[in-house]
Amino acid sequence: MTQPLKRKKFGDxxxxxxxxxxxxxxxxxxxxxxxxxxxxxxxxxxxxxxxMAVARTIAxxxxxxxxxxxxxxxxxxxxxxxxxxVARKYKVIVLGRKPGETLIAFADxxxxxxxxxxxxxxxxxxxxxxxxxxxxxxxINRLYGRESLPVAAAEExxxxxxxxxxxxxxxxLQAARQLASDIHIEPSEEGTRxxxxxxxxxRQAKEFPAELHPSLVxxxxxxxxxxxxxxxxxxxxxxEIPVGGRSLDIRVSILPVTGGEKVVMRLLDKAKIRIDxxxxxxxxxQAQLFLECIGRPHEIILVxxxxxxxxxTTLYAAxxxxxxxxxxxxxxxxxxxxELAGVNxxxxxxxxxxxxxxxxxxxxxxxxxxxxxxxxxxAETAEIAVQSALTGHLVLSTLHTNDACxxxxxxxxxxxxxxxxxxGLGLVVGQRLVRLLCQECRQPYSAPPTxxxxxxxxxxxxxTFYRAGGCPACxxxxxxxxxxxxxxxxxxxxxxPLIVNRASSFELFREAQQEGFISMRQAGIRKVLxxxxxxxxxxxxxxxxxx
Numbered sequence: 001m002t003q004p005l006k007r008k009k010f011g012d013x014x015x016x017x018x019x020x021x022x023x024x025x026x027x028x029x030x031x032x033x034x035x036x037x038x039x040x041x042x043x044x045x046x047x048x049x050x051x052m053a054v055a056r057t058i059a060x061x062x063x064x065x066x067x068x069x070x071x072x073x074x075x076x077x078x079x080x081x082x083x084x085x086v087a088r089k090y091k092v093i094v095l096g097r098k099p100g101e102t103l104i105a106f107a108d109x110x111x112x113x114x115x116x117x118x119x120x121x122x123x124x125x126x127x128x129x130x131x132x133x134x135x136x137x138x139x140i141n142r143l144y145g146r147e148s149l150p151v152a153a154a155e156e157x158x159x160x161x162x163x164x165x166x167x168x169x170x171x172x173l174q175a176a177r178q179l180a181s182d183i184h185i186e187p188s189e190e191g192t193r194x195x196x197x198x199x200x201x202x203r204q205a206k207e208f209p210a211e212l213h214p215s216l217v218x219x220x221x222x223x224x225x226x227x228x229x230x231x232x233x234x235x236x237x238x239x240e241i242p243v244g245g246r247s248l249d250i251r252v253s254i255l256p257v258t259g260g261e262k263v264v265m266r267l268l269d270k271a272k273i274r275i276d277x278x279x280x281x282x283x284x285x286q287a288q289l290f291l292e293c294i295g296r297p298h299e300i301i302l303v304x305x306x307x308x309x310x311x312x313t314t315l316y317a318a319x320x321x322x323x324x325x326x327x328x329x330x331x332x333x334x335x336x337x338x339e340l341a342g343v344n345x346x347x348x349x350x351x352x353x354x355x356x357x358x359x360x361x362x363x364x365x366x367x368x369x370x371x372x373x374x375x376x377x378x379a380e381t382a383e384i385a386v387q388s389a390l391t392g393h394l395v396l397s398t399l400h401t402n403d404a405c406x407x408x409x410x411x412x413x414x415x416x417x418x419x420x421x422x423x424g425l426g427l428v429v430g431q432r433l434v435r436l437l438c439q440e441c442r443q444p445y446s447a448p449p450t451x452x453x454x455x456x457x458x459x460x461x462x463x464t465f466y467r468a469g470g471c472p473a474c475x476x477x478x479x480x481x482x483x484x485x486x487x488x489x490x491x492x493x494x495x496x497p498l499i500v501n502r503a504s505s506f507e508l509f510r511e512a513q514q515e516g517f518i519s520m521r522q523a524g525i526r527k528v529l530x531x532x533x534x535x536x537x538x539x540x541x542x543x544x545x546x547x
Contacts, residue, residue, distance in 0.1 A: 010039055010058075010110060014049070017057035024048045051132045058109065059130035067095065067105045067131040069139055071223075073169045075177075075244035076143045082121050084144040090114035091136050093143070096244045100124055105131035142166070164215035167208060168223075172250070174205065175267055176243045178475070181308075182267065185220075187213045187260030198475075199435045199482050200308065217254065217261050224252040232256055238335075246270075251335070268337060277317045281484035283523055285516075289488050290429070294318045294396075297369075299426030300389045302376075304401045310433050310484050311398040312337055315372055318396060319343060328367055332359040333374035348374070356381045364388060373397035379414045386416055389424040403520070404430035404489035405505040405512065412502060422496040428489040432520055432541040434533050435479035441469030442478070442531065451535065455525055466531050483532065485523040485541070 011025045020028075020043065032042035043049045059066035074095055079087075081094045081102065091107035092114055102124040106114060109128050118126065171194060175183050180196035183205075192208040208216065221228050224237030235254045240247060251266040282290060293301055301318070303311045316338060323329060323342050331340075334348035334356070344366070346359050356373060357380040363371060364384075375398045376382045389395045401407045407428045411421050447465040468478025489512055491499070498508055509517070524538035 010108075013058055013061045014043075014054065017061045019053060019057045020048050051134060055107075055130050055132040062109060062130070064109060065127075065129045067129045067135075069131060069135040070165075071239075071241060073173050073176075073241055073243040074139060074143060075173060078244045079139075079143045082118065084140070086117055086121070087140050087144065088137075090117055091133050092118060093131070093136050093139050094122075095129065096242060096246065097124070098127075101127050103127045103129060105129045105136055107131060107133035107136050161215055161219070163212060164219040167212070167216060168219045171206065172241065172248070172265075172267075173243060175265075176246065176248060176269075179481070180267060183263075183265040185213075185216055185263040185265075187257065187262065189259060192216065199477075199479055200433055201435075203475075203477075213260050217263055220252055220263050220265065221254070223250075226252070226254065231261060249338070270338060275313060275317050275320075277321050280314060280317055280486075281527075282486055283518060283526060286486055286488050286518065286523070289490060290318075290427070291321070293427040293490070294322055294394070296394065296426065298389055298392045298394055300385055300395045300397070300424050301427045301429070302407050302425070303396075303398045303429045303431065304404060304407050305398075305431045306400065306402075308433070309431055310482075311431065312374070314429065314431060314484070315396050315398065316340065319370070319372060322370065322394075327369040329370040329372070330363045330366060330368045331372040331374070332356055332363060333372075357384060360384045360388070364393075368393060370394045370396070375399070379416070382411055382414050382416050386411075386420050386424040389426075390420070401430075403505070403509075404428040404487050405508040407489075408499055408508060409505045418500045418502055422491065422499040425491045425499075427491065430487040430489070430520055431484050432524075433482045433484055434524060434527065434537045434541050436481045436483055436532055437466055437468060437534060438471060438474035438478055438480040440473045441471035442466040443469045447535075455528075455535065456522075457525065464531075465528060465535060467534055467536075479537075483527070485520050485527065485538075487518060487520045487523065489517065 011029065014020045015022055015025055028039060028042040028046055028048060031037070031046060032039055035042070037045070040054060044051065056066050072095065074093070078096055079094050082092065087093055090111065090113070093105050095103040095105055097103070102122045104118060104122070104126055106128055108114065109130055171183055175196050178196055178198050180198045182197040184195040184197070184202065186193045186195070187210070189210060191210045192213045193204070194206040194208070195202045196205045218228050221235070223239040223241070226235045226237045234256065237252045238250060239252070240249050247270045249268040249270060251268065253264045255262050277291060278287060293299070303314050305311050319329060319340060323340070329342070330344045330346065332346040332348065336345045336347045339345065346363065348354055348356060348359065356375070356377065360371070360373065360381065361384065371388055371393055373381065373385055373395065376385060385395050385397055399407050399410060401410050408421060408425070412418055444464050444466055470476040470478045474480040492515060494515065495508060495511060498511060521538060521542040524533070524542060527533045528535055528538055
């Protein structure tokens with residue numbers, strides 16, 4: 001358990017922090033005694049300090065985090081760890097949880113009675129933070145007894161601005177709870193429609209009055225440090241916000257459309273990027289091949305698939321696996337989605353003429369062992385990537401193609417000589433994301449022989465498939481979570497002459513099959529047979545892929 005901090009005097013902390021002088025402290029103590037006021041209140045009434053400055057100074061002097069309540073989202077379920085009476089009496093509020101730790105904001109972190117009372121309800125290690133008393137009181141009013149501040153109530157308390165603050169906070173909280181990847185805020189004459197993308201599909205989330213839309217957009221712009229006055233041009237930004245103990249990195253895109261500005265916020269959970277290669281969804285033999293290839297000193301590994309198919313997650317998992325003090329790993333990305341400890345990451349900046357190609361040329365002078373390129377978009381970048389692999393570097397990147405075999409023909413179409421592709425390319429990974437069945441409500445059924453034949457399966461005696469049901473655990477969708485399905489194409493000695501002779505993607509696919517190639521659809525069917533997903537889901541995501 002965390003012990004309360006050593007008993008420093010409140011006034012001495014403010015003097016040591018340079019917020020007040022010793023003379024002002026003496027004056028405030030005398031003023032407070034005469035009027036029976038606490039020191040903090042006396043200092044404020046004398047005009048020596050303001051509340052926020054006091055809180056920041058205390059946090060700095062005690063080495064504790066300061067909480068800006070305008071830049072965090074608190075989950076009401078987490079806050080309810082403490083009874084409302086305790087929160088109000090001691091001016092404390094639970095901010096969030098991490099494994100084994102609970103973050104709690106104190107108006108007075110030196111109050112040992114507050115610590116003792118909090119310990120009655122919190123068994124984890126307490127991580128104390130400092131917050132301004134009025135901000136904590138406002139948060140308590142909003143969180144206890146109701147999930148969030150209703151828009152109507154916010155309008156009564158102030159203006160559209162306060163309603164927008166409450167609404168955006170609530171949207172981010174709800175999206176985080178539903179594990180949504182994106183929030184869409186869309187204007188129309190009838191009102192503002194909000195949709196969440198959950199497990200790859202958009203679903204209706206909320207509606208707001210049309211007159212509130214400009215304030216919603218302005219709130220997002222303020223958080224993202226964008227130009228509030230600019231409404232005619234697209235804007236892109238980002239902000240980081242703690243939600244219930246999780247740190248969310250939110251990418252913002254604002255686009256002028258008919259009726260106003262549309263906002264899309266992409267939610268990136270920093271904890272998720274610590275995923276291990278073994279948790280990605282590879283079949284056993286695929287995982288072995290992937291680990292073998294990323295352990296090689298020099299070649300190109302390409303990950304292909306459409307936008308939103310999890311390519312960056314796969315690459316980051318690979319970097320996490322091979323990252324060590326003995327390797328110099330450099331990435332060039334647009335944008336840098338997550339910060340990786342021990343990895344040198346470069347952000348593309350076209351205004352500064354820092355493109356993928358120009359960054360790569362500089363990176364090669366930085367003595368890299370491993371280079372990760374966010375995406376190969378043009379011939380120049382592709383050429384540098386190939387040359388880097390041929391000169392002793394492991395290169396990882398992504399490419400937009402429908403399947404693994406098409407990546408080879410795509411590079412040829414970009415103007416890369418086939419013999420260089422055959423020499424430098426080591427592995428192509430194709431991937432899609434499929435929705436996983438909710439294990440609480442999935443419904444078994446016997447697969448008819450015709451369906452098994454359509455899927456290329458041998459007739460199985462009593463084979464059981466599952467279809468989606470619907471229950472509160474999955475929000476009546478029948479699905480909960482997603483996993484990747486993969487196809488891995490190693491560039492073998494058999495495929496090299498085909499590549500040199502500009503073989504079609506189908507010819508490469510047919511030859512790879514002879515060598516045991518597992519297509520995305522085949523990998524997906526294995527997940528169907530394991531009861532993890534549905535036939536409909538596999539057919540949906542592999543519609544354009546070879547079966």
